[in-house]
Amino acid sequence: MKTSGQLRMGLILILNCVLVWCAAVPQTRYTVDIVLPCDYALLDSGVGGLGFTRQKVTLVLKNVTVKGEEPAEPMPDYQPPENPDTTVFLATAVDLAPLSFAERLLHVECGDEGEKVEEVECEISPLYSQLFAAHIRLSELSIAIMAKAESPIETSDELANDKVVLPMSVELLVSSSPPSQKSSLSDEVTLNCEVWGGTEVNVDWHLQKDGTGHRLNLEDSRITIQKETEETKETSSLTIRKLNVHDEGTYICVVSSEKHRVQQILQLQIREPPKVTVSVSQNPKTTVTCRTDHYYPLDVDVTWLLNGSPLTHVSPFTSSHRRNQDGTYSVNSFLEVPAPEPGAPADTYTCSVSHVSVTDPIIMEVHVLPEQTDVSYTATFFTVLLAITILSILLFLWQQRDKRAKKKTI
Structure with missing residues (x-):
């Protein structure tokens, strides 16, 4: 135990010496x-x-x-x-x-x-x-x-x-660096602007969006600007927390000195991947639904496959895009499909959703089972009828036994 403690102390001393030596190297x-x-x-x-x-x-x-x-x-x-x-x-x-x-x-x-x-x-x-x-x-x-x-x-x-x-x-x-960034909703992003010059400079941040521009509102608690100065270099870092779709746009770092004015353009793009769910319902026709929710930006592509092959006999109905309160979009795609023949395997319907926020399409599957035939309903009916008959006979026999027991008692 003592040897182990001495070894640990020796390693700590060696590490401290290395750190001091590295710090001393100019x-x-x-x-x-x-x-x-x-x-x-x-x-x-x-x-x-x-x-x-x-x-x-x-x-x-x-x-x-x-x-x-x-x-x-x-x-x-x-x-x-x-x-x-x-x-x-x-x-x-x-x-x-x-x-x-x-x-x-x-x-x-x-x-x-x-x-x-x-x-x-x-x-x-x-x-x-x-x-x-x-x-x-x-x-x-x-x-x-x-x-x-x-x-x-x-x-x-x-x-x-x-x-x-x-x-x-x-x-x-x-x-x-980098001049363009892609981020998801609720993320935090930092845009940097580094300035080298021999004179004093002033750095302002502006946002250009939808054809109009304005200076950033620093009263927004989500936005902070941090400045660092080192020799003839100044770094201005713009940080935005809890991103929303309204933060997307062109950010302009405006550097002004006594004689000059230089701009750096930085792009911020919001990329929110869709949430995809599929379901099947009977009301009264068999309907397969693919819900694509909370994605940004708007463009999305929804396609259907049947048992792994493109659909040819059914055309989907797609709803209009809905704008959610957080600025994201949602859309639904419906299919009215026939049920497989009795005794056939279930049909597998695949909803494939492509969006710029994901590298590969999002794949979701749902199974449509064959319809029950009239024969099955008949078999069920006779099974229930037989069960009722047996119960009736058992009840009759129990009542007869009860009567015989009472006669013997008298």
């Missing part, structure tokens, strides 16, 4: 240059009206700070070519806190032996004067960058054609 910071292929989008007023022209360009994010273990071999700095094949937007990140997704961007285009790791969408467009906006989209990640050219630009459309190197500085960077 997080390494290093800078990298990230090169991304992009489209340069320009507004064009052509014959068919307003549109966009796109040309291939290169976006280089220089001096991006990364926190973590530094690679064994330092990453080479990007050197602008003298005669570039495409226009290069050389955007330098000045005094920005480490980007949590920098490693992901760094290896987004190619992995081992040139194998592509992840698709990336990148688009740059001019705003006004020397200001440009870049939007980068990956799976579950959206990034918006506001960058300013070091010198005035005469005409924005010449940048792509002349294939120049345009030095710029990143003034504001906003990211959201």
